Amino acid sequence: MDARIRKKPGIARFEAYLWMLPTLTLVSVFVLFPVLESVYMSFSKVSKAGIIKSFGTLDNFRYVLKQPVFPRVIVNTVVWTVLIVLISIVISITLAIVLNERFHLRRITRTMLLFPWATSGFITACVWKYALDYQYGSVNALLIRSGLVKKNINFLGNADSAFAWLIFVGVFVTVPFMTFTLLSGLQSISVDYYEAATIDGAGFWDKLFKITLPLLRPAINVTIVLNVIYCFNSFVFVHTITGGTPAHRTDTIMTYLYWMAFSKGNYGAAAAISVIGFIVLLIFSVIYMNVQMKEETA
Amino acid sequence: MKKTLALLLALIMALSLAACGGAPAASSEAGNEPAAESQQESKEESKEESSAQPASSEEAEPAAEEGPIEINFVAAQYSDATEAYMRKVVEAYEKEHPNVKINLEVIGWDSISTTVNTRVANKQAPDLYNGGSAGEYIEDDFLYKPEDILSDELIADFYPTFWKNNIVPGLGEVYQIPYVASVRALYCNKKIMDEVGVKPPKTWDEVRDVCAKIHDFYNGDVYAWGIDASSTEGQTTVAYYCWSNGGGYVDADGNYILNCPANVEGFTYMKELYDNGWTNENPTSETRDDLQKLVAADKLAMLVTACFFPALYPDTELYISDIPYNDKTQSSSSTLAVQDALIFFNENAKATTDSPEKLAAIADFCDYFYAPENYTPFMIQEGLLPATISGAEKLAQDDPEKAAYMSVLEGGKFYARSKPNWKDCSTSCADAAQNVLTGMQTPQEALDEAQAVVQE
Known part of the structure; x- marks a missing residue:
């Protein structure tokens, strides 16, 4: 096709850029500038008041990597992200398939599923913090009244059980969004495939593994990438429920970063942690997308 | 193409993590609403009025050319009543000094540091800052x-004790003045202690004995001893369990001694109390407020906490005693005295210069604020103690019971807050206490790690 035919006259040529301008402005001001500032700060000597004194040092990174607890924080972040996404994807696929079926009160059920996602993260975190409280928590009260236990259980008493509960809460708030993303993917699959498979004598499992999951794969991929980033960056649940205690054993990168900046007053090290976190996410994104591209082209 | 776009999208979203580091985001400013009419008496000794020359400050919000001298004061919120009282004082001062306007902003402890540091980084520091x-x-x-x-x-x-505590080690200079003070003591729930038939313990051995009796009497349903090793108060564990054994944060020369043998023994004693089942279940996450509630609810017998505790729970009958000490190494108890400071930002942290008139107005306002008739009622209201001699004299007249704390305060020991890396020390002590209590490190390992952090 002749290029001259496609060329638009005058200001119309810049129409696309004009439409993009508000988004680009927002991204520049609220994402790009802070990112560059953080990267700059991470390579700078920063005073306790947060003033950049000089640029061109790796001291912040050395300091962070030297912290005995930092490897644990990285492991926590990876475990937190992977487990939440994996558990959530299994539950969400199941729920999406169920919600895709016709049944009585389906609409109300779908709406109810949205509640945990629509509620503010901070409120959800507070509710769970108090529900799991050792002294006055409603979960303990429920267990005791139902006769399942005789003494209160210290759910948040040690690092391992506290972290397990954090993951539970993470799954609780991740499942609704994931389910609805996958449900929209399921609804785009033509019923013709299922009808043809039924005629050919395919059972439920055949349809699930040979029609539903393969055709749902693009939606699953998007959901996984989005939720990995969301979980990795999640702050409010860990900060509210355990605050990273005991001794950072339940910290993730985001809460450790916050502690480093606002409890310890080391802004340079906090910036270095954010850059390290960015690199970890970058590596994940590149590897995941490459694997997906290879599988799709294979 | 789609895949490349998806990858780009993922990377842009990942970038948002990096945006979370760095300097804190600016907090919204609280408005300066008009307060109730001042009931404060004016200061008797009227200082020489500062000049009516307006400060040509760009930070002054009103654009008036001949406007008043503006002083920005960021103060910490000690209770729900703090702001109302402070506004009364400020309004009374402004009434007497129409050429001065105090822009008072009272901010909660959870965000005051972030808010002020953001302003400092942007050269918008307040003139006075307590927090x-x-x-x-x-x-x-x-x-x-x-x-x-x-x-x-x-x-x-x-008080000379406070002033001396504010001298910066190595510099020999003072950069902050005391604002409010408090002391820590052992508070015992009278009902529990009387039921069990025990008296407040004075020594470590007595603590062991009393804890065992309370534990046995209630079959473990009432905690005998409260430990707060949470992230906000975890540093107090060194003051409570190590000072009482001859250890502490720093030696006489101001050098950190976190892993000294006395501290290790103090942490071992704390762990022993916890391991015996005599303490609250979650000392690493239960805060001072949580534990005070337990004492008031007759679920916890003994707690070392601040002197404003009785004012918060006036219906709870308490025995008050010194923090128990190890009589094998010490001859008496050590009290933790805490002072919050008031600091004055200079022109390096502001966008404008401070005129001599403005500095004179700041001095005059401080004289007014610390005058006993203004300062002491504020301390009584907040359950805190005055840091001035004149304030203490007025306290003796107005609240003799509380004035008894003043003698304790004078002999109290302070945090090493004037050391530049105090925050490192404070957070490391909390981490060490948490590691010890959860059994992840021995006292020696935990305190060695804390010492290594503060020596970096």
Whole structure:
């Protein structure tokens, strides 16, 4: 096709850029500038008041990597992200398939599923913090009244059980969004495939593994990438429920970063942690997308 | 193409993580709403009025050319009543000094440091700030020395113990003045102690004995001893369990001694109390507020906490005693005295210069604020203790029971807050206590790690 035919006259040529301008402005001001500032700060000597004194040092990174607890924080972040996404994807696929079926009160059920996602993260975190409280928590009260236990259980008493509960809460708030993303993917699959498979004598499992999951794969991929980033960056649940205690054993990168900046007053090290976190996410994104591209082209 | 776009999208979203680091985001400013009419008496000794020359400050919000001298004061919120009282004082002062306007902003402890540091980074520091410590700002040369701007009378009125505690090690200078003070003591629930038939313990051995009796009497349903090793108060564990054994944060020369044998023994004693099942279940996450509630609810017998505790729970009958000490190494108890400071930002942290008239107005306002008739009622309201001699004298008249704390306060030991890396020490002590209590490290390992952090 002749290029001259496609060329638009005058200001119309810049129409696309004009439409993009508000988004680009927002991204520049609220994402790009802070990112560059953080990267700059991470390579700078920063005073306790947060003033950049000089640029061109790796001291912040050395300091962070030297912290005995930092490897644990990285492991926590990876475990937190992977487990939440994996558990959530299994539950969400199941729920999406169920919600895709016709049944009585389906609409109300779908709406109810949205509640945990629509509620503010901070409120959800507070509710769970108090529900799991050792002294006055409603979960303990429920267990005791139902006769399942005789003494209160210290759910948040040690690092391992506290972290397990954090993951539970993470799954609780991740499942609704994931389910609805996958449900929209399921609804785009033509019923013709299922009808043809039924005629050919395919059972439920055949349809699930040979029609539903393969055709749902693009939606699953998007959901996984989005939720990995969301979980990795999640702050409010860990900060509210355990605050990273005991001794950072339940910290993730985001809460450790916050502690480093606002409890310890080391802004340079906090910036270095954010850059390290960015690199970890970058590596994940590149590897995941490459694997997906290879599988799709294979 | 789609895949490349998806990858780009993922990367842009990942970038948002990096945006989370760095300097804190600016908090919204609280409005200066008009307060109730002042009921404060005016100061008797009227200082020489500062000049009516307006300060040509760009930070002054009104654009008036001949406007009043503006003083920005960021103060910490001690209770729900703090702001109302402070506004009364400010309004009364402004009424007497129409050429001065005090922009008072009272901010909660959870965000005051972030808010002020954001402003400092943007050269919008307040003139007066109560909520941080000088150690954070000395290296940037952001602070006035109080002796350079305040009146000699006010400087002389501060208790020498407080003043001495504010001397920065290595510099020999003072960059902050005491604002409020409090002391810690052992508070025992009278009902529980009487039921069990025990008295407040004085020594470590007595603590063991009393804890065992309370534990046995209630079959473990009532905690005998409260430990707060949470992230906000975890540093107190060194004050409570190590000072009482001859250890502490620093030695006489101001050098950190976190892993000294006395501290290790103190932490071992704390762990013993926990391991015996005599303490609250979650000392690493249960805060002072949580534990105070347990004492008031007759679920916890003994707690070392601040002197404002009785005012918070007036219906709870308490025995008050000194923090127990190890009589095998010490001859008496050590009390933790805590002072919050007031600091004065200089021009390096602001966009404009401070005129001599403005500095005179700051000094005059401080004289007014610390005058006993203004300062002491504020301390009584908040359950805190005055840091001035004149304030303590008035306290003796107005609240003799509380005034008894003043003698304890004078002999109290302080945090090493004037050391520039105090925050490192404070957070490391909390981490060490948490590691010990959860069994992840021995006291020696935990304190060695803490010492290594503060020596970096």
